[in-house]
Amino acid sequence: MxxxxxxxxxxxxxxxxxxxxxxxxxxxxxxxxxxxxxxxxxxxxxxxxxxxxxxxxxxxxxxxxxxxxxxxxxxxxxxxxxxxxxxxxxxxxxxxxxxxxxxxxxxxxxxxxxxxxxxxxxxTPPSIAVPSSVAESDVAAAPGSIRSSDAEPSLSSSRSVHVVADGEELWTIAENRYGDGQRWQQIAEANGLTLDSPILPGMRLVLPGVPQAQAVAGPGAPPQSAPDRVVVRAGDSLWTIAEEHLGDPERWPEIADLNRTLIIDPDEIEVGWTIVLPHAEEEDPPSPAPIPEDSEQDPWQAEPTGTPADPSATSTPTTTASPDATGAGQPPSGNTAAPATSPAPPPTQVGPPSARPHSDTDDAPLFTREPLRLLAGGLTAALAAAVSAGLVVRHRIQSDQRDLGRRPVPAGESSRRLEAVWAAQADEATEPSGVTGTTVIVGETLDEQQPVTFDLTGVTVVRGPEALTRDLLGAVCTCLASAEWSATTEVVVVGRGLAWTTALDSPMLRYAPEAAVELRAAAERAHHRRVAADELDADLAEVVVFADLLEADERDLLIEVFEDAPGMAAVVIDNPGRTPWTRHGCVIRVDDEATARVGEGAPFVPCLVGAPARRALIDLHASATTTETTRAPWWADDPPPGVSTIHNPPDILEEASMTAVDAHRDRPTLLLLGPIQLVGTRGTRPSRAVKACEEYCGWLLENPGQSSQKMAQSLMVAEATRRSNMSRLRVWLGADERGQQFLPEAYTGRIQLHPGVSSDWDELQLLIQAGVNRTPSQALVQALQLVRGEPLADAAPGLWHWAEQWRRDMIATLRDIALVLGQRSLDSDDLEVARWALKRGLACAPTDELLLSMMIRVEHRLGNRGEAERLVMLVTRLARTRGYDLRVDTVMLIQEVMEGRIRTRKA
Known part of the structure; x- marks a missing residue:
């Protein structure tokens, strides 16, 4: 042929x-x-x-x-x-x-x-020519490359050539091929590039230290011709990749399992990712068949394989060789056996793991730890709680300072999914006890999943495979930068391997690229601390984290500097292939992804910040601290000249409506702008899982026409639990006058609520569909009358974690409505209407600077000096404790209220 x-x-x-x-x-x-x-x-x-x-x-x-x-x-x-x-x-x-x-x-x-x-x-775009010293047989198979299977490689297989795919950059290539984005410098040096050099699709980049990949085989090729890895192209999915390279599309769960540190949602893979493929000669496990919506079978439940369901009951994990700095494999510490050559068997469970167990009660445990830990990118519940709390504070400060009609640029979809997992995980976290400024979370216990903490004193050596030790150090830095108890601890990160931690935006964290330079500076600081030991504040500690392997003389100097320096501690990495340290304070040994020990203590599950978590931390902190904004979707362009907005607020506004609930609705309506309530239903209220049913209704309103699998993944529930609660919700909603159910059976596989089911948020959006700044004041009053408190005010722990961006948009919209109506009322001297509108806005955003400033102006014009001064003290205290500067207009207003005039700014 x-x-x-x-x-x-x-x-x-x-x-x-x-x-x-x-x-x-x-x-x-x-x-x-x-x-x-x-x-x-x-x-x-x-x-x-x-x-x-x-x-x-x-x-x-x-x-x-x-x-x-x-x-x-x-x-x-x-x-x-x-x-x-x-x-x-x-x-x-x-x-x-x-x-x-x-x-x-x-x-x-x-x-x-x-x-x-x-x-x-x-x-293809102009590409970097492969050096003549690299034989064609050393070129890694990639789209657009030609390779003869009969050619003999003329060089060692320790270097290969990568063809850049659409959307790739040096960081992502290094992260996918080396497992560490910081190693982009090696690729740049090998190809004569800098960080500013353009990286275009089709360019060929030499990858030093990457084993030569097998040739890419086309559809129908023999199984043994399957490649070790493949670069994701536009239009690819796990199904098509399995069909093309493994000859069987139903083997996609194997690919998902092998790449679970990269692939969070099997339905969403990104162009440019390098995905590891399973060996074709391995017997593939049975893949779950599609299940109709009305079936009671759980599509995420794996077929029995003879292995115990409890992860703790499985046999000892197979030890595999781990790469050191040069790429050579070294056995882990404490294991003298030869490294295993065959890959470890795939996990028992295939597909997205269910996070909530099969339970219909509200007080049942919400999550199974191991699957959730995989979804969380390696963060334990306690560390996820610290990160989530820090992000909430940053987002609140960012929202309180944004301009009218503007919206902060949200993080990417994959990062928001991880944020939702961390928020759900944080609700189940146990807060560590007896913590100090240098206490870090290094993992969780095997049995009770309690946080394992460690107090950093002197010199701590983290020993194990280099990639895992760096991931553990990433967790240490994340904890020090995020935990409330470490707010006064200065953190110095040394080495390129952890440069990404600067994105955590902690004022107490700084980066130093060179170990030798930082060691000399640390020696001077240690000397000053020894001299003034009696005068030191016990809360002002310092931790220096070394991300790169140190030489022998640097290790000796490190011990000399940190061994007895008051209030100073150092954390360094080491691997089993190097000469052990002769003196050190303590050793944390990381055996594999599931086992670590402190000294000779009991094993625990280490907290490892892997590649997905690193990307999410960088993305989420950048979006939570950026000052860049875009026009909000609820804000219209400025009206053309001559077009005025009607201001006709009512004469009387009922204060009691703030907490009132309209129970006379004739159609099911989910109330979100305050405590969550589902009213207007026509069926029987369930006796259990009421809060879960309300959450399901909210998810369906926000995500119409989605599949049951997507719903289970987003809500992080087991399929059996989802079906049970969907049945309860269907009965609760009831049917309309013609007998049509408000939650129809999803025979097509897509779940859609009846058009008659709505929410107060939908009603508000209809009122302001022309844009908040173009909506008549009477409609703005009607919109604010829907407010009963802060949106999703009583969301139960572990629920509504997927709706955080939705909730932020609700708060931002209501705040802008209150500001617009308040300003119009001030301009027309309707001070009581302005006060009413601002109170509604402050019920949603109680620390917003623009709302508080306008309320100060209203109270000042009404002659309520005591209330105005109280609000002034609140505004200034918030700025001082949060560490930001007040707006110029706010400062001038405070001067006018407190001093009777605005201070002269020019001589």
């Missing part, structure tokens, strides 16, 4: 290159385009001969482009794609030539299949 395809391609290519000019010579005629006949052409008296001449001219131009494209593709093929140039105006013909030429070359004896050649646009 390959030979027949090659012969057909050769005939087609020959016909194009030789047949086209022969036909043009035989039937073409350019005589009508002679200069002597140009007058006839311009006069419009064209004949059939003129049309033939034009067609002939176009045909010759196309043939010239075809010939030039063929020459370019031949040169690129003979040079192994190292020599390629872009030919103008050939984008329509060059892919055709590339495909035909690839089929011809593939049919030559001794040449492997080139099924991938030509799948992507051959005209």
């Amino acid at each position: 390959r030979l027949l395809r090659a012969l057909g391609a050769l005939v087609a290519l020959t016909a194009l290159l030789l047949g086209v000019p022969a036909a043009l010579f035989a039937w073409g005629d350019l005589g009508a385009l002679a200069p002597s006949r140009w007058g006839t052409l311009w006069s419009g008296a064209a004949t059939a001969g003129t049309v033939i001449a034009v067609v002939t001219l176009v045909g010759w131009a196309c043939w010239v482009l075809l010939m030039v494209s063929t020459v370019a593709e031949v040169v690129a093929t003979l040079s192994g794609d190292r020599v390629r140039w872009r030919v103008p105006l050939t984008g329509w013909v060059q892919p055709i030539v590339a495909g035909l030429l690839a089929a011809v070359v593939a049919g030559l004896p001794g040449v492997s299949s080139m099924e991938r050649f030509g799948e992507h646009e051959p005209m």
